[in-house]
Amino acid sequence: LQALTARARPDFLIGAAVALGPLVSDAGYANHVVGEFGALTPENAMKPQALAPRQGEYTFEEADALLDLAESRGMAVHGHTIAFTEAMPRWMQTLPTGSEEERRASAAVLLDYVTTVVTHFRGRLDSLDVVNEPFDVDQGTGLQENVWHRVFGPTYPLAVSQAVHDADPDVRQLINENGADVPGPRQDALLRLAVETNEQGGHIDGVGLQSHVYHLDTDAISAEDLATTLATFEDAGLDVRISENDVTDDEGEDVQAEQYATVLATCLRSDACVSYTTWGVDDRYDWFVDDDGDLQQGRDLLFSDDEPTPAYDAVRRV
Ligand code: XIL
Secondary structure, eight states: SSSSTTTTTTTOOEEEEEEEEHHHHHHHHHHHHHHHHHHESSSTTSSSSHHHHHHTTTOOOOHHHHHHHHHHTOOOOEEEEEEEGGOHHHHHHHHSSSSHHHHHHHHHHHHHHHHHHHHHHTTSSSSEEEEEOOTTTTTOBOOOOOHHHHHGGGHHHHHHHHHHHOOTSSSSSEEEESSSSSSSSHHHHHHHHHHHHHHHHOOOOOOEEEESSHHHHHHHHHHHHHHHHHHHHHHTTTTEEEEEEEETTTTTTHHHHHHHHHHHHHHHHTTTTEEEESSSBBBGGGEEEEETTTEEOOOOSSSSSEEOOOHHHHHEEE
């Protein structure tokens, strides 16, 4: 039994994004993954640039190794992700889209990617981010420009959803986004995208709310806002995953711990909230991008240098 369980909801799974590197090289990290968490999301191993670095060549080894581990430990697996602007290999980003004929050919290539990948993992994923970060960065509400959009137009999430469903009708389908965990235009856009995709014949079961709290002064998530958010999606018949929660310690470890506990406790009070995942395990392997776009070492997870943080204790007490 995993140490991190929700007393209020014994079936509820607390997960983490996991990377194969430290899992193999760091026994402490590996012990935390299998000893603490009931669910696993491959942090990078299932992104298109990892699975298909060259057109027509698939590299499933890392993702398969993570799934083998999860299965051997009875952990649920969340797949991440199919259509994601930021994580496509170059060949995919640059598929020709100038003419109708080119768009038709590129559509076939993209759909073949979805079919190959989802068929490969069929039966092994509980849920899957079929579209990740659809909206413009910096809190935009318009769809990001990318090859999917150029090929299929603004209803590209429908094309992805249908292709995923054809290959694996049982996997739960999510659209995952940041900055949508509190009420506002971005959340409205995410709700609309999920609802409209389904009205057009899609199979979206819910949304992932990334819930990254990189700055407590601007990104803090209040219990009230999150409860309102969960009710909004529940009213629309959509599940919610808190999919990538991490919280900065820039206002101290106590404030950090409290923010963690608030998000998890609020999630647990809503039937719509089906799972909760932290984006990483130990600060040692963590990543975030600062305001200047530089990669920074984060201190925002439940473990730091192999030791549980106050946030860990707070999450355990929920
Ligand atoms: C991040 C990973 O954590 C990093 O290791 C990688 O270098 C870049 O991507 N939102 C997402 C994730 O949906 O895929 C991102 O993961 C973090 C932000």
